[in-house]
Amino acid sequence: xxxxxxxxxxxxxxxxxxxxxxxxxxxxxxxxxxxxxxxxxxxxxxxxxxxxxxxxxxxxxxxxxxxxxxxxxxxxxxxxxxxxxxxxxxxxxxxxxxxxxxxxxxxxxxxxxxxxxxxxxxxxxxxxxxxxxxxxxxxxxxxxxxxxxxxxxxxxxxxxxxxxxxxxxxxxxxxxxxxxxxxxxxxxxxxxxx
Amino acid sequence: xxxxxxxxxxxxxxxxxxxxxxxxxxxxxxxxxxxxxxxxxxxxxxxxxxxxxxxxxxxxxxxxxxxxxxxxxxxxxxxxxxxxxxxxxxxxxxxxxxxxxxxxxxxxxxxxxxxxxxxxxxxxxxxxxxxxxxxxxxxxxxxxxxxxxxxxxxxxxxxxxxxxxxxxxxxxxxxxxxxxxxxxxxxxxxxxxxxxxxxxxxxxxxxxxxxxxxxxxxxxxxxxxxxxxxxxxxxxxxxxxxxxxxxxxxxxxxxxxxxxxxxxxxxxxxxxxxxxxxxxxxxxxxxxxxxxxxxxxxxxxxxxxxxxxxxxxxxxxxxxxxxxxxxxxxxxxxxxxxxxxxxxxxxxxxxxxxxxxxxxxxxxxxxxxxxxxxxxxxxxxxxxxxxxxxxxxxxxxxxxxxxxxxxxxxxxxxxxxxxxxx
Numbered sequence: 001x002x003x004x005x006x007x008x009x010x011x012x013x014x015x016x017x018x019x020x021x022x023x024x025x026x027x028x029x030x031x032x033x034x035x036x037x038x039x040x041x042x043x044x045x046x047x048x049x050x051x052x053x054x055x056x057x058x059x060x061x062x063x064x065x066x067x068x069x070x071x072x073x074x075x076x077x078x079x080x081x082x083x084x085x086x087x088x089x090x091x092x093x094x095x096x097x098x099x100x101x102x103x104x105x106x107x108x109x110x111x112x113x114x115x116x117x118x119x120x121x122x123x124x125x126x127x128x129x130x131x132x133x134x135x136x137x138x139x140x141x142x143x144x145x146x147x148x149x150x151x152x153x154x155x156x157x158x159x160x161x162x163x164x165x166x167x168x169x170x171x172x173x174x175x176x177x178x179x180x181x182x183x184x185x186x187x188x189x190x191x192x193x194x
Numbered sequence: 195x196x197x198x199x200x201x202x203x204x205x206x207x208x209x210x211x212x213x214x215x216x217x218x219x220x221x222x223x224x225x226x227x228x229x230x231x232x233x234x235x236x237x238x239x240x241x242x243x244x245x246x247x248x249x250x251x252x253x254x255x256x257x258x259x260x261x262x263x264x265x266x267x268x269x270x271x272x273x274x275x276x277x278x279x280x281x282x283x284x285x286x287x288x289x290x291x292x293x294x295x296x297x298x299x300x301x302x303x304x305x306x307x308x309x310x311x312x313x314x315x316x317x318x319x320x321x322x323x324x325x326x327x328x329x330x331x332x333x334x335x336x337x338x339x340x341x342x343x344x345x346x347x348x349x350x351x352x353x354x355x356x357x358x359x360x361x362x363x364x365x366x367x368x369x370x371x372x373x374x375x376x377x378x379x380x381x382x383x384x385x386x387x388x389x390x391x392x393x394x395x396x397x398x399x400x401x402x403x404x405x406x407x408x409x410x411x412x413x414x415x416x417x418x419x420x421x422x423x424x425x426x427x428x429x430x431x432x433x434x435x436x437x438x439x440x441x442x443x444x445x446x447x448x449x450x451x452x453x454x455x456x457x458x459x460x461x462x463x464x465x466x467x468x469x470x471x472x473x474x475x476x477x478x479x480x481x482x483x484x485x486x487x488x489x490x491x492x493x494x495x496x497x498x499x500x501x502x503x504x505x506x507x508x509x510x511x512x513x514x515x516x517x518x519x520x521x522x523x524x525x526x527x528x529x530x531x532x533x534x535x536x537x538x539x540x541x542x543x544x545x546x547x548x549x550x551x552x553x554x555x556x557x558x559x560x561x562x563x564x565x566x567x568x569x570x571x572x573x574x575x576x577x578x579x580x581x582x583x584x585x586x587x588x589x590x591x592x593x594x595x596x597x598x599x600x601x602x603x604x605x606x607x608x609x610x611x612x613x614x615x616x
Contacts, residue, residue, distance in 0.1 A: 018387055018476065022582045026589075027562045030229050031264060031271040045589040076388035079421060080582060081561070082323035084233055084339040104421055105392050106323060106337055113341035159216075170345050170352075171237075175246050 001115045003167035007097050007138040009069040012059055013130040019073055020080030021107065025089045038085055039092035060093075070097040070138060072129045077118075078107025087114045097138050099145075101126050112160050113169050119145070119154045140164060196359050196454035197428050198394045201334040204448070205317045213358040213457065222316040224346050227260040227302045228272070230321025231279045233340030234347065241344070251286050252350035258290035258311055259283050260302035263557040265294045268564040300529025300555035303327040303499035306335075307411060308529045310440040314429040315448040319346055324499055324579065326418045330410035331437065332429030332447060337418070357423040359394040360385075361456035364401025366465025371613045373509060374409035375501065375577065375597035376470040377401070378416040381462060383472070383480035391421035396456070401464030402427055407436040408505040415500045416579055419477040469612045471575070472595040475583050483600055486610040493574040494519065494605035495586070496598055497526035497553075498560040501577020504532045506598040511541045513602035513613060514548040520608035523550035524566045526558055550605070562586050568593070575604045 029041040046058050054061040071090065077100040078086060087110045090098065096116055101123045103111075111118045117140060121129070129136075134148040140161060145152040163169060174181075195203060195210055203211040205219030226234055238248045251257060259279060264272035276294075283291040290311070292299040298309065302320060305311060306328040312318045314332035319325065321343040328335040338346070346352050362381060368374070382389070395417040402410060410427045417425030429447045437445060469483040496502060496510050507527060525545050527533040533555065536542050545552050558565035560578040568574055568587030574594070576586065581593035594610060603611040 020580075020582045022562075022580070022585055026584060031275060045584050076391065076421060079387060080323065080580060082321065082337040082339055083229070084341065087339075102388060102391060104388070105423055106339055109342065110339035113339060169341060171241060171246065171341070171348065172244065174345075174349060 001167045001169055001172075004096070004115060004117060004140055004164040006140070007069050007117075008135060009067065010065065010135050011070045011072045011099075011129055011132055012065045012068040012095070014059060014071055014073040015130050017074035018076045018079055021078060021083050021086040022080055024078070024086040025083060030083060030085055036088075036092055038089035039094065042089040042093045067094070069094055070099065070136065071095045072099045072126060074126070075101045075123075077103050079104035082106045082110075084110045084113070087111055087116055091116050099126060099129060112163055115164060115167065117164055119156075121152070121154060125152055196396065196450040196456065197332065197448055198334055198359055198396065198424065198426055199356060200448050200450065201315055201317060202354060202356055204315070205334075211356045213356050215356045216353055217356060218351055218353050219317055220351050221319055221346050222256065223312050223318040224257050224343065225260065225302055225306065225311070225318070225320035225322075225325070226257075226343055227262050227322060228265060228275050228279055229263045230340055230343060231259060231282065232275045234321065234344045235278060235282055237341050237344035248348065251288070251347050254287040254289070256350070257286075257288045257347060258292070258305075259288055260292050260305050261294050261299055262301045262555070263561060264563050265556055266554060294554070298530045300527075300532070301499045301502075301557055303415065304503065304528035304532070304555075307331060307407070307436070308440065308531050310437045310442040313437070313442060313445055314433060315446045319343070319352065323418050324415055326422060326425045327411055327415040327499055329417075329424050329426040330407060330414040331433055332427060334424055334426065335414075336424045355392075357392055357394045358457035359396050359455075360390060361459045362395060362397045363399040363459060363461045364397060364464040365399055365461060366401055366463060367404040368401065368464050368467060371599055372467045372469060373597035373599055374405060374412040375416075375595075376600075377462065377464055377467050378413050379470045379472050379477065379480050379595060380467060381460075382416065382420050382477050383470075385420055385460070387419060387476055387478045388421045390417060393422055393457070395420060395422040395425045397425070397427050399464075401462070403430070406505060407432050408503045411503065412500060416477070419579060469597065469600050469614070471600060471610060472581060474581050474592040474594065477579070477581060477595060483596070483610060483612040484615070486594070488609060489573055491521050491575055491604055491608055491610065492572040493566070493568065494521055494523040494601050495559055495566065495574055495576040495578065496601055497524065497528070497558055497576075498578040499528055500579040501598055501601070502526055502528035502532070504535055506577060507532065507536050507541050509598040510602040511544045513599060513606065513616065514550065515544050517548055517606045519549045519605040521605055523548070523605040524553055524559070525550050526553040526565070527555055529555050559586050575601050575610060577601050
């Protein structure tokens with residue numbers, strides 16, 4: 001996984017609560033398992049009409065937000081199905097930071113497995129960010145968000161911060177200690193076949 | 195400690211844990227299905243490319259695999275995923291792979307209790323959000339993403355933040371014509387779809403004592419719709435009998451201490467509940483059936499891990515016996531064992547005589563996959579668990595969530611109907 005760097009970008013405002021993973025990636029795409037290429041299915045039913053033409057009023061179809069890497073949304077983002085495809089789609093589309101007042105548990109955890117930073121902020125600050133039109137800077141190292149007029153700090157678990165900064169995931173982190181694990185297993189009195 | 199804390203403490207090898215502690219706990223059982231399985235295989239491929247050995251699993255006897263979302267395969271991608279899954283289980287020596295067309299199979303959460311895959315006191319994780327269902331057996335059961343499941347398959351452990359527990363005290367036996375589904379919809383309506391976020395939702399009280407194990411499964415299944423980490427019920431003799439009938443032995447019943455702590459307690463008068471539905475497009479958007487909008491329904495769907503257990507089919511059959519359906523009605527038993535009992539006890543005949551179609555076990559149209567998905571503007575009454583836009587098919591279709599009794603009564607009239615008014 002790539003290490004997480006500073007993200008400097010405008011925000012894409014998605015002023016909706018309870019954005020569930022069925023909306024993030026509809027079920028018909030779940031059969032596919034490659035991690036890349038899911039960006040084109042992101043918010044599929046909100047982005048395209050029946051004939052798969054872009055719906056002009058949906059925020060992702062507004063060219064002003066074309067290069068945005070930061071999505072700001074309402075409460076309980078990522079609720080519903082546990083599909084990890086939801087995070088794959090956000091990341092593949094270009095979002096590496098999601099800011100919301102609250103997240104659904106499994107989605108929140110899935111973000112860290114894939115190098116996406118979910119930031120939980122107070123409702124009022126999120127509302128302010130939803131209206132922010134300028135470029136903002138998300139600095140994970142210092143846990144700050146700089147807007148043209150403000151500097152906001154955010155909380156993150158130190159372990160989750162470390163895995164994002166170093167581009168690790170739980171599995172590769174464990175395998176950093178493979179030598180020690182093997183050594184321990186050799187010393188163990190219980191035969192490993194048990 | 196309460197039951198969830200006790201189970202997590204045991205798994206973590208600690209004498210006690212408290213909410214917000216992060217613990218590294220040993221997992222007792224792990225499940226994946228035909229959507230999460232191929233995702234896990236992809237994670238394994240990635241690890242292998244990084245030079246990490248994925249030659250063997252931590253313990254293949256603790257892993258079981260279900261085929262449910264896209265079976266029977268409707269097209270070639272799904273078919274290929276099933277082949278991939280079969281290769282994987284063969285390669286890693288996973289024997290508990292429930293294959294469609296080969297005896298017992300069904301929706302993963304249903305198999306978890308029908309086949310006694312999970313025991314009281316277990317730490318059980320699955321690659322599906324409704325893994326919470328199985329907490330009704332007195333286990334700690336929660337859903338994880340693909341990467342986490344891959345990690346558990348290799349290491350047998352994973353970290354958990356010990357959740358706070360909301361205790362729901364349910365007072366009194368549910369009235370006739372009211373089912374656990376009505377009660378859990380009512381609870382979600384009260385606390386909201388994020389009302390249980392990161393929390394344990396524990397159910398107890400005389401309402402639970404009176405409830406069958408299958409009704410408790412419905413309660414825990416839908417804790418996912420309130421955002422809960424897990425749903426749980428303390429195990430009692432009913433759970434022991436239920437699992438014993440399904441071949442289980444040596445159960446270790448974990449219960450909370452007398453001085454167990456809960457971060458919040460809610461009380462619901464279960465004896466006063468009424469048939470309830472959740473209107474589109476959220477499980478929290480509830481009303482009692484008698485105040486539901488007078489819409490013309492197009493379909494009735496009785497299926498899924500939430501609403502196609504044996505008890506659910508029996509409830510639908512009580513209504514459909516000697517009556518005819520007025521709208522398209524599909525009934526999909528959630529596992530072959532349930533299908534078989536339904537056949538032996540005459541339920542299938544009642545359904546067919548009523549004009550309904552009976553399909554094979556599958557997640558099917560509950561997740562909008564296949565087997566009866568909804569067209570634009572179609573309105574469905576369904577015993578499933580989610581009614582987000584497009585969940586069961588077209589993004590402009592509508593789903594009302596209901597109990598099997600309400601769904602069957604509505605199938606008979608073509609309108610959302612309280613079973614008492616038939």
